[in-house]
Amino acid sequence: MSVEIIRSIKFGTDGVRGVIDADFNELIVSSVAYAALRYFKRKRDVGRVIVSYDTRRKSETYARVIVEVCKRFGIETSIVSRPTPTPVVSWTVREYKYDLAFQVTASHNPPEYNGVKIIDHNGCSISDEDAEEIMKILQKESEEISRFVTTLQPSTAPDVVLDPRESYIEYVISSVPAPQRKLRILFDPLYGTTIGYTDEILRRLGYEVKCIHYEFDPNFGGLEPCPEGVNLENLAKLVVESGLDLGISHDGDGDRIGVVTGRGRILTGNEVLLLFVYEYARSGRIRTVARTVATTSLVDKICREFNIKVIETPVGIKYIAELLVKGEADIGGEESGGVAFRWHVPEKDGIYTAAHICDIESREGIDNLLDEIYRRYGMPRFRKHKIKVEGNPKEVFSKYRDDIVRALAESGMCSSIVTIDGVKCVLQDGSWVLVRPSGTEPVIRIYGEEYANSNVFESVVKIIENVIRR
Numbered sequence: 001m002s003v004e005i006i007r008s009i010k011f012g013t014d015g016v017r018g019v020i021d022a023d024f025n026e027l028i029v030s031s032v033a034y035a036a037l038r039y040f041k042r043k044r045d046v047g048r049v050i051v052s053y054d055t056r057r058k059s060e061t062y063a064r065v066i067v068e069v070c071k072r073f074g075i076e077t078s079i080v081s082r083p084t085p086t087p088v089v090s091w092t093v094r095e096y097k098y099d100l101a102f103q104v105t106a107s108h109n110p111p112e113y114n115g116v117k118i119i120d121h122n123g124c125s126i127s128d129e130d131a132e133e134i135m136k137i138l139q140k141e142s143e144e145i146s147r148f149v150t151t152l153q154p155s156t157a158p159d160v161v162l163d164p165r166e167s168y169i170e171y172v173i174s175s176v177p178a179p180q181r182k183l184r185i186l187f188d189p190l191y192g193t194t195i196g197y198t199d200e201i202l203r204r205l206g207y208e209v210k211c212i213h214y215e216f217d218p219n220f221g222g223l224e225p226c227p228e229g230v231n232l233e234n235l236a237k238l239v240v241e242s243g244l245d246l247g248i249s250h251d252g253d254g255d256r257i258g259v260v261t262g263r264g265r266i267l268t269g270n271e272v273l274l275l276f277v278y279e280y281a282r283s284g285r286i287r288t289v290a291r292t293v294a295t296t297s298l299v300d301k302i303c304r305e306f307n308i309k310v311i312e313t314p315v316g317i318k319y320i321a322e323l324l325v326k327g328e329a330d331i332g333g334e335e336s337g338g339v340a341f342r343w344h345v346p347e348k349d350g351i352y353t354a355a356h357i358c359d360i361e362s363r364e365g366i367d368n369l370l371d372e373i374y375r376r377y378g379m380p381r382f383r384k385h386k387i388k389v390e391g392n393p394k395e396v397f398s399k400y401r402d403d404i405v406r407a408l409a410e411s412g413m414c415s416s417i418v419t420i421d422g423v424k425c426v427l428q429d430g431s432w433v434l435v436r437p438s439g440t441e442p443v444i445r446i447y448g449e450e451y452a453n454s455n456v457f458e459s460v461v462k463i464i465e466n467v468i469r470r
Helices: 002-007 026-043 059-073 086-095 130-142 142-150 165-174 198-204 230-241 269-283 298-305 318-326 349-365 366-377 393-411 456-468
Strands: 016-019 048-053 076-080 100-104 111-121 160-162 186-190 208-211 246-250 259-260 288-292 311-312 329-336 338-341 383-387 415-419 423-426 433-435 444-450
Touching: 002 142, 002 349, 016 026, 016 444, 026 059, 026 100, 026 111, 026 130, 026 142, 026 311, 026 423, 048 059, 048 086, 048 288, 059 076, 059 111, 086 100, 086 111, 086 165, 111 130, 111 366, 130 142, 160 393, 165 198, 165 349, 186 198, 186 311, 186 329, 198 208, 198 246, 198 349, 208 246, 230 259, 246 349, 259 349, 259 366, 269 298, 269 338, 269 349, 269 456, 288 298, 288 318, 288 415, 298 311, 298 366, 311 318, 318 329, 318 338, 338 349, 349 366, 393 415, 393 423, 393 433, 433 456, 444 456
Parallel strands: 048 076, 048 100, 076 160, 186 208, 186 246, 288 311, 288 329
Antiparallel strands: 016 111, 100 111, 246 259, 329 338, 383 444, 415 423, 423 433, 433 444
16 A cells, blocks of 8 residues: 555645645655655765754654654754744755755645655755656655655654754845834734744844734644735734734745735735836846746836846746756746745745845835836736646646647637646737646636736636536
């Protein structure tokens, strides 16, 4: 039975995830760790590994399973002293020169999920090629892996514990100018790993910070651990009622950010990215921007004015990270609320982003800057839709992909169709609709961006639903 389970392990958009004690358990965790270490030790020397975890149920248990696997490989292994944000782990890998990191987290997914993410020595998620090779080992060496993990016993060796919190906080503070205006900020970590990080950084910078949902909770207080939707609506209401200047929130592992302004404006992930693109374009700080296929085309409009190159990537920050590592992009981001910077770590970092968002608010005002962007480049409407499917969403999408392309082409709506990730219908006015399978949930996701004269989103949704349901 264990051999079949090992062979069935698949990497999604950012690691391996599943429902705790259902399709994600100790067997899967130890098998992934074993296969990853076997692969990387064959590829290069792996002498030092750090293992970290978030606040979810069994996260620390799974982390300690990974530690034992590492020890059996004879690798010098450290474990964090408390639940730690994913971007902090990425920074720690580079700062302390680890060869590899394992982060136990399901990021923004619902509380019943957990997962494991593998971070390479450069601080970003392992590449698709590496993930494919690890899955090959899980397939071909499943019997050996099964024997290894079923005889795994806890080590009597003491843990080497690392707490990167203070060093990381000092680093972020050193990257931000002194505030030009003292802000009053409401911080909502959503019971996740950023407790004691973002709030502490902002206080030390001189801001007044109040906190809610400020204790570790594996069930996230009954909330979804994601800074969007009702979570940000409630945060905006509290900010306005209290007369505060800004609200900041993160997902469970701290790579995403949610922002609300003093007048109750809830920023989308697209708008967070736009603020940085516009700020850095005007100052001449950037030459190339990377964005995913699901991210706003306003990035392109800004960059055209300032003669900045735009690179479109598949969905997933790891594709942007590869460009940052190679020096082929200066900043990048995606609509889900994450921005990455070449001069920082090649990963989304909600904490670092929060400190710089507060700097923008203290100098210019976020509302003022966004209003200026929309006056100059237009104001599209961003849309989302999910279609639940039975089975693996990637397999379902693959089955219908050609039919979707054909149906969209026959509709006459698209001036071009982009297929670097899913299927994207682009209109002449810059409006677009993207359909692609989720890498973490059993759904087909549809994203869209419409300008004033376009009603393409509903039309495309109907086309997709008709193709999939017929």
